[in-house]
Amino acid sequence: MPTDLHLLLQADPASPLTDYLQRLMRSGSGLWGVVVELLLIAIVTYAALRFLKGTRGWRVLKSFGLIIVTSFLVVRLVAERLHLERIIFLYPYFFNGVVLTTLIAFQPEIRRGFIRLGDARWFRSFAKRSDPIIEPLVTAVAKLSQKKIGALIAVQRHVGLDALCETGVRIDADVRSELLETIFWPGTLLHDMGVIIQHGRIAAAACQFPIAESGELALALGSRHRAALGLSHESDALIIVVSEETGTISVAQSGVFKRHLTPATLRALLEEGFIAQPSSAADSKDADDESDDWKPDRGTDGRPVH
Numbered sequence: 001m002p003t004d005l006h007l008l009l010q011a012d013p014a015s016p017l018t019d020y021l022q023r024l025m026r027s028g029s030g031l032w033g034v035v036v037e038l039l040l041i042a043i044v045t046y047a048a049l050r051f052l053k054g055t056r057g058w059r060v061l062k063s064f065g066l067i068i069v070t071s072f073l074v075v076r077l078v079a080e081r082l083h084l085e086r087i088i089f090l091y092p093y094f095f096n097g098v099v100l101t102t103l104i105a106f107q108p109e110i111r112r113g114f115i116r117l118g119d120a121r122w123f124r125s126f127a128k129r130s131d132p133i134i135e136p137l138v139t140a141v142a143k144l145s146q147k148k149i150g151a152l153i154a155v156q157r158h159v160g161l162d163a164l165c166e167t168g169v170r171i172d173a174d175v176r177s178e179l180l181e182t183i184f185w186p187g188t189l190l191h192d193m194g195v196i197i198q199h200g201r202i203a204a205a206a207c208q209f210p211i212a213e214s215g216e217l218a219l220a221l222g223s224r225h226r227a228a229l230g231l232s233h234e235s236d237a238l239i240i241v242v243s244e245e246t247g248t249i250s251v252a253q254s255g256v257f258k259r260h261l262t263p264a265t266l267r268a269l270l271e272e273g274f275i276a277q278p279s280s281a282a283d284s285k286d287a288d289d290e291s292d293d294w295k296p297d298r299g300t301d302g303r304p305v306h
Contacts, residue, residue, distance in 0.1 A: 150244030
């Protein structure tokens with residue numbers, strides 16, 4: 001063990017750092033043990049920050065981080081030095097309360113994380129196949145896009161959308177392009193809000209989707225795009241949006257938008273089990289050329305598109 005480490009242990013035998021170093025010396029893991037521990041901590045911290053960045057939880061995390069750092073400094077550097085026994089006694093309860101509050105505050109992010117974990121490639125149990133709903137769905141979206149008729153369609157995957165179906169009008173009909181076009185035709189009673197497709201059937205129309213927070217996407221995006229993004233945070237559904245001013249086709253999934261899609265790229269998304277995984281490098285390049293993330297639609301007057 002280096003001489004400097006022995007000097008540190010002799011200088012302050014009661015500090016938490018000294019206690020950790022003494023345990024490290026007894027373990028015999030040496031410098032490599034420290035490197036491995038720090039590397040694991042860095043990986044976990046980076047993964048958590050990357051997952052939370054840009055979400056509501058990111059702002060909450062900064063507040064909790066300030067509280068935890070402040071409390072640690074007060075207790076470890078002040079209370080223990082001055083032997084403030086009551087503060088030292090209450091600190092574990094305070095810390096447990098912060099952890100519990102964090103779990104409650106991060107409930108949407110934790111739920112989303114489990115959804116993404118279950119959606120990982122090594123957990124998928126379904127094979128790539130041609131679903132009978134794909135062609136009528138793509139045909140309807142293409143026609144709505146051509147006519148610049150706004151649309152919002154959620155295709156359920158593993159996470160159920162029954163609660164959202166109750167906010168609209170139950171239909172329970174086959175997925176037919178003519179029916180979808182009729183539902184979204186301007187002036188009809190069901191054209192506003194969203195359609196939900198469950199188990200290969202149109203389950204409900206005029207459903208209210210959760211709206212994304214204003215800070216999560218460009219202000220120029222309209223209410224349909226916010227509803228699509230909001231639902232993509234709450235479930236693993238694939239949500240299709242058609243702009244009523246530009247006819248742009250967009251898809252939201254797992255909190256990410258794919259914009260300016262063609263019917264061909266939309267079909268590819270659906271055929272890949274509702275996850276964009278191009279089958280070849282050429283397909284990947286085509287998809288990148290045909291779609292952009294987070295490019296807001298604007299009308300001729302510059303106003304946000306709905």
